[in-house]
Structure formats: C-alpha cells, structure tokens
Amino acid sequence: MKRCLYTVTLTLLLCACASEPDVPEAPEQALVLPTPLVRDFSGHWEMDYGRSDNVDQKLRSLYREMQRNAQRMARGDQRARVMSPELVNANFRQVVDMARLADMITDSQVLEIEQSSADIEVKRENNFTLSCIFSDGEPQLVVDELGSEICGWDAHQLVFRILLPDGLDILHRMSMSDDRQRLHVATRVNRRGAAPFTINRFYFRFDPLPEDYECEYTLSRGNVCQTGAR
Amino acid sequence: MHRLLACWLILAATPGWAQENAGGDPLPRWQTLDQPQVVEAPELERVQLVVRDTPPPPQRALEVGLVVLDPGTGGDSLANRQQGIFEDVRSAESRYLPFALRRALVDSNQWGAVRVLPGSDPGYELLVSGKILVSNGAELSLELTVRDSLDEIWLRKTYSLVAEENAYLETERRLRRPFQDLYHEFANDLYRLKQQRDDAALQRIREVSELRYAADLLPDAFGLYLGRDDSGLVTVQRLPSRDDPMLARIRRVREQEYLFIDTTDEQYAELYTEMTPVYDLWRQYLREQLAFRDAWETRLAERDKPRRGSYEAMKQTYNNYKWEKIQREEMKTLAEGFDNEVAPTAMELEGTVVQLNGSLDQRYREWRDILRQIYQLETGP
Numbered sequence: 001m002k003r004c005l006y007t008v009t010l011t012l013l014l015c016a017c018a019s020e021p022d023v024p025e026a027p028e029q030a031l032v033l034p035t036p037l038v039r040d041f042s043g044h045w046e047m048d049y050g051r052s053d054n055v056d057q058k059l060r061s062l063y064r065e066m067q068r069n070a071q072r073m074a075r076g077d078q079r080a081r082v083m084s085p086e087l088v089n090a091n092f093r094q095v096v097d098m099a100r101l102a103d104m105i106t107d108s109q110v111l112e113i114e115q116s117s118a119d120i121e122v123k124r125e126n127n128f129t130l131s132c133i134f135s136d137g138e139p140q141l142v143v144d145e146l147g148s149e150i151c152g153w154d155a156h157q158l159v160f161r162i163l164l165p166d167g168l169d170i171l172h173r174m175s176m177s178d179d180r181q182r183l184h185v186a187t188r189v190n191r192r193g194a195a196p197f198t199i200n201r202f203y204f205r206f207d208p209l210p211e212d213y214e215c216e217y218t219l220s221r222g223n224v225c226q227t228g229a230r
Numbered sequence: 231m232h233r234l235l236a237c238w239l240i241l242a243a244t245p246g247w248a249q250e251n252a253g254g255d256p257l258p259r260w261q262t263l264d265q266p267q268v269v270e271a272p273e274l275e276r277v278q279l280v281v282r283d284t285p286p287p288p289q290r291a292l293e294v295g296l297v298v299l300d301p302g303t304g305g306d307s308l309a310n311r312q313q314g315i316f317e318d319v320r321s322a323e324s325r326y327l328p329f330a331l332r333r334a335l336v337d338s339n340q341w342g343a344v345r346v347l348p349g350s351d352p353g354y355e356l357l358v359s360g361k362i363l364v365s366n367g368a369e370l371s372l373e374l375t376v377r378d379s380l381d382e383i384w385l386r387k388t389y390s391l392v393a394e395e396n397a398y399l400e401t402e403r404r405l406r407r408p409f410q411d412l413y414h415e416f417a418n419d420l421y422r423l424k425q426q427r428d429d430a431a432l433q434r435i436r437e438v439s440e441l442r443y444a445a446d447l448l449p450d451a452f453g454l455y456l457g458r459d460d461s462g463l464v465t466v467q468r469l470p471s472r473d474d475p476m477l478a479r480i481r482r483v484r485e486q487e488y489l490f491i492d493t494t495d496e497q498y499a500e501l502y503t504e505m506t507p508v509y510d511l512w513r514q515y516l517r518e519q520l521a522f523r524d525a526w527e528t529r530l531a532e533r534d535k536p537r538r539g540s541y542e543a544m545k546q547t548y549n550n551y552k553w554e555k556i557q558r559e560e561m562k563t564l565a566e567g568f569d570n571e572v573a574p575t576a577m578e579l580e581g582t583v584v585q586l587n588g589s590l591d592q593r594y595r596e597w598r599d600i601l602r603q604i605y606q607l608e609t610g611p
Contacts, residue, residue: 191539
C-alpha cells in the first residue's frame, strides 16, 4: 500500500515538474521499482572499449537503416515508414546530436563506486558523482533548480534518471555480471520530439595498486598521509 | 509584553538616555521585541568596540552566559545538502560563534564572568541564546536573544553582515577577524542596554538570579521567595537573610557549578583556537565558491543561446547541471576536510574523554543533578 502510494506520489511529482515550462517533461511512466534486489557494485571500474558501443559505427548503421527505409518507401514498399529524404536528413541530424550528447556524458574511462546498505556513490572521471540514498527500497527523488533526479533499484539494476530543462531526459541503467567482474551501463538520452539514443558502456573491474599509506583530507593541510597504515 | 514595549518607547524618548548613548556610535535600532529586526551593517563600516579601561565596579559586573547556538539545520539532511548547509560544520559553528561573541564581550571589559554554556540556564544573570540563520563565508546572519534572570528580554535582533572582499586575506586577518564587526556590534548593543539600567536594577537581576538558582535546587525552600508580575516577569516576594546558612551552602554549590562551566569553557576556548585557522579557510573557500558561481551565472546569462534542441543547447543544459553538481561535491569535500580537522577535538574531563559534540549538554545536566544530590546530602532529609 505504502509502495503504491509512493509511486502515485512520485508520478504526480514528476508530472508536476513537467507542467512547468522550463523544467523536464514527465516521463512516459514512473519507474516501477519492485522489491530491491541489492547488488554490490562497489569497486574500481575501467572502460572496456572492445565491448562498448562505438558511436560512429552505431550512427553509420542507423543511417543505413534510415536510407533503406527511404528506398523501400520510394519503391512503394508497404513496410516502409513514410519519410521524405529531407525528413530522413533532419531526423538523422537529431539522432547525431543525441548520439554526440550521449557520447559526451558517458565518456568517463574510470568509475569508482562506493556502496553501503544505505547509499551508493558512482564517482565518474570528469563528470559529477551519481549518488543515491536507499530508503527502504523506495526510489529517491531530488528536485533541483537545474533539474531533477530519481534513482533506485529496478530488480537487479540500479537506475538513475536525470530530467533536465527543455525535456532532456537521461537514463543510466547499471547492471553487473554474475561473476561481478563486468559492469554494464546503458545510457538512454531522450528529448521531447526526438528519437531516443542509447549507448552501452562496459567496464571491467580493476584493483588499484595497494598503497602503504592512508590519507585523510584536511582543509588547512590538504591530504595528510600516514605510512604503514595498511 | 505591552509594558515592555512601552518601557522601551519611554526610554527611547528620554533625552538623558539619548545623551548617555551619544558617543558617535549609532543607537540601538529596534522596533518590536516580537519581530526580530534585520539590521545589516554596511559592508565597509568598522564597528569600534566600546572598551572600558578598568573593570566595571562589582555592582555593574553582570555575569553573561552564552548558550551554544541552534545550528539552524532542521532535520532534513537532503534539504540541507541542497541548500549547501553541512550539518557537521554548522554543529561546530554553533559552538564556535558563541565563543567569538564571548571574546568581544570579554574584550569590552564591561562585564563580570562571561561563559559559554552547554545548555540553557534561565536563572543566569544575563543569558544569550540564538540561532544561525546564514553562514556561508560571504554572509553571516545570527538571530540573537538576550534575556536577564527576570525573564525580561533585553534584545531580540538579527545581526547580519556581508564579509568584505579581502576579509580572508592573511594581512587583513591579522588586524581583525572576519565578521568581527558583527561581534562588536552585538557587544556594543549589550553594553548600551546595560547603561540604560541603574545599579538597583542590576542588583535586582543578580538577586533574582541567585534565588532562581536556589529555587531550582531547592524549590520548597526558595520557590516562595519568587513570584511573577502581570507581564510575566520574575519578581522577588521577599529576600532571605544575608547570613542564611542554606543560601551560603547554595552559593558554594553554585561556585562548584561555575568551576565545571569554566572547565568546559576552556574546552570551547581550545576548540576556538584550533578551529579558527581551519574555519577561516572554510569560509574563504565558501566565499570563493559563491563568487565563482555568480560569475558563472553572469557568463551564462550573457552567452548567446544556441538553437533549442541542437547539440550545443543540450550540451549547455547538461553542463550547467554538471557544474552545479561538481561544485556541490567540492563543497562536500571541503566540509569533510573541515570535519576531519575539527572533530578530533576532545576534552579530558574527570578522567573521561568526552567528545565536545553532543555529550557536553548531557554532562552539564548530569552535573547539575549531582550538585542537587550533594546539596540534599549536606542538608539531610
């Protein structure tokens, strides 16, 4: 009951955000967050370029698909979606923009994840930290001046959704292989009136070099390290 | 309350009062006791502390207690985080700032003992309590209330000050502490309020303070000496004899309590000394962050807006969000660095190490209970 109530509240909140002219649009549906099945993502992760999407290839493939579709349409093929060549080009420009954005926001080569039973912090190189507080498995919603964030568990996946002005909608969906050595982050970038673009990034676990000292950050002395702490 | 207000109005209209306060410094500015008045000291104004050359005569040397401030954080951690309020830092500030005010009062040489108290003590001769409204390096805003042992409110006012641009420069800090004008303004206000009261009024405050302490310790014996008038102020119904043995015993107990408070006060002094350089850095960083943010927002406003929906527009939207988040993360790191440095300050008390954070108030209450028990043991059933 509490969950239902929460989901309804959440949906209403997100809809309320969307009614403002300069805030993110309402998602098509609120995140469905069943009983959390918590995975421990903590550790250091490095991007696996071999397995991750290559944006150029993906765009070429999409462009070919759109061209094929235009050709089918020219032949009067019933399967073709009605689309003029101008529209193909215009749509493709939009897709390219979305792809560039998706590429930019997922270009962190290294992730450092700290997780406890209460929260998780995904520290991303050259980007801001994705953080989530787990409150009894309920999704956490943070509404900010510049955007809104919702995060929580979706079965074994950890989901972060960022809703920004002008209808920009970013969804990070994180999952881990059973042997806990591979991390998959699927990022979907969506914008009102444009086709979404999804980019898959894979990471492999690595252990940073063990250090013989322990450091603590202090304001006046910077990092203060002690040797032989470990 | 109306009577109080009327008193203030009469005082304000009295020529003698104005003359007493004519010394180049502005008169206290207030309008009503219920509505704290926001008075912003001009940015570049230097508030000179009114200092006595010699200590005040005993009859005018009221004792002042400054209660640890309400940090003003509320209970919503998420909301605090969004507003850039760091609870650990505010908690340290709530102990640091009363000590900064205490220093101004001590430096003025206008008072008896001035102590920072872990908890409220309504019977104190003059009690200062308050709340931190804003503390972000660029601005400090404190809501302060001063009441005497009669429960008469001397002052309820919001003190706000915007730090000068060079307030955190090393050379500037050697000359004067950041926000020193605010502490001085408060000390001067308090001094002027005392000047409005004659010796007899101050003597009454001291008598009531002693009797309230005694009544708190032994309500059956001393509660009858006190009453309240129509406006709710504490009044003395009658006085015990000067050589009342019970009162003499209570004075001894109170001295013991002062010893305890002085011990804790030393801990606040230690915290103050240790925290000052770190706290200055913290406030300096905060101020820089705010300045950076203002500059960033100005640049954003001036920049040509790219076509809506274009890559440039989406990138700008994302980057605005990203820099906002990164800035907050930096603040969090700084706050952790602050806490790492300040939190280990511990005090050695009665052979037990007690962290200043949290437990001192409880210790104070326990101590008062012990004193009460000692007293009862001394006096017998």
